[in-house]
Amino acid sequence: MADNQPSSVVLVESFGHALQAEKMLGAAGIPCRLVPVPRHISSDCGVCLRFSSDFHTRVEEILSGRLESFEIVRL
């Protein structure tokens, strides 16, 4: 995932959920990376999962119903 492509992040409740999301996307072959939550999105000091915005819809489909609560934000 090149840094200059438009990317999105999955925001989740906790680090454990971020790892679960990472596994689900990984299993579906979607490249993603754990990064600190960007300051302008949230003042939370946790991590989120960054991926190319091309996958936006698929990511939403994969996580829906499998993660208790999450939010996808375009950077």
Place this chain on the structure above:
Amino acid sequence: MDAIYLDNAATSWPKPDAVIEAMIRHQRMVGGSPGRSGHRLSIEAGRAVYGVRETIARLFHIADPLRIVFTKNSTEALNIALLGLLKPGDHVVTTGMEHNSVMRPLRFLASHGVELTVVACSPRGDLDPGDIRRALRPNTRAVVLTHASNVTGTIMPVQEVAAIARERDIVTCVDAAQTAGVLPIDVEMMAIDLLAFTGHKSLFGPQGTGGLYIRKGLDDRISPLMRGGTGSRSEFEEQPDFMPDKYEAGTPNAPGLAGLAAGTAFVLAKGPERIHAREKALARRFLNHLEALDGDATIYGPRDMETRTSVVSFNLRDIVPSDAALFFDERFGILCRPGLHCAPAAHRTIGSFPQGTIRFSFGFFNTEAEVDLAAEAVVRLLQR
């Protein structure tokens, strides 16, 4: 004189090399604050902790690893469960074989408006599940029991008790300190709602590790014991309400948990059944020696190895247990535990209160030769 370690029910020793190596590796190479900071080492540490959750989840057949809360031992896990769940006016049922890690929180609650029933067990430590059923009241909130006694090794009928409780929507809380790693535990099949385990006994982890499984939905009814930083929801000054962060305030014992993962992996690789079979064989061998002494040894607990773990409690004529233990240590290098084993209720049940018993608890790494030497030490003490 080599030490012969027969105190595995207190804490297992030695640990598999892989456990020690995992802790050293974690401290040298990982070391970040798990999941807190977002940098490489923090993420790696967080992954390691999550990996431990997965390993423990596999062992206990827990579908979602995030249902596991890490604690420093089973005592902390039991305190979270009992103090968090029970409110004045609630009724709770336990057994006459419990360790003080169950009994003391319950006695404390009983002095603060919780009704407590302690169901009696037989002098061998057996519990009749029917007695649990008869003790239930309309306001019974929970049944708390050990999976196996740390005094007699008696395996309790957890599945039967949990089935009775489940019928009436009563929470079953199980103290698996003595069994996690040696007896099969399936929280779904056994209908266990809360499972407290410790890492430093039969899971071969280091001291300072343990945890609590909380069934889905139940966390809404259990308030946390401690509140503080979790690395999540940092913009809020209130404790998060989701698992496991709700109960995991403060930086966890990540190096210890790395050791626990290696210990649990050791158990999974060997298979709890094989470990239990090995320990049972050692305990049976020692019981054979004791039984041959006729009247000189009083043996507590069941004799049938299918209903017990490898903890053997006994007394020798009128010899004070602590004197016996000192003799075994000084003359034979045998390390055991005399006295009440933090379980006065169990000793009252089996009739050995207040002097207690001598307890030899055999572990996976003991040998037949050690068992035979322990038996010889017993004979020598009797001849003294």
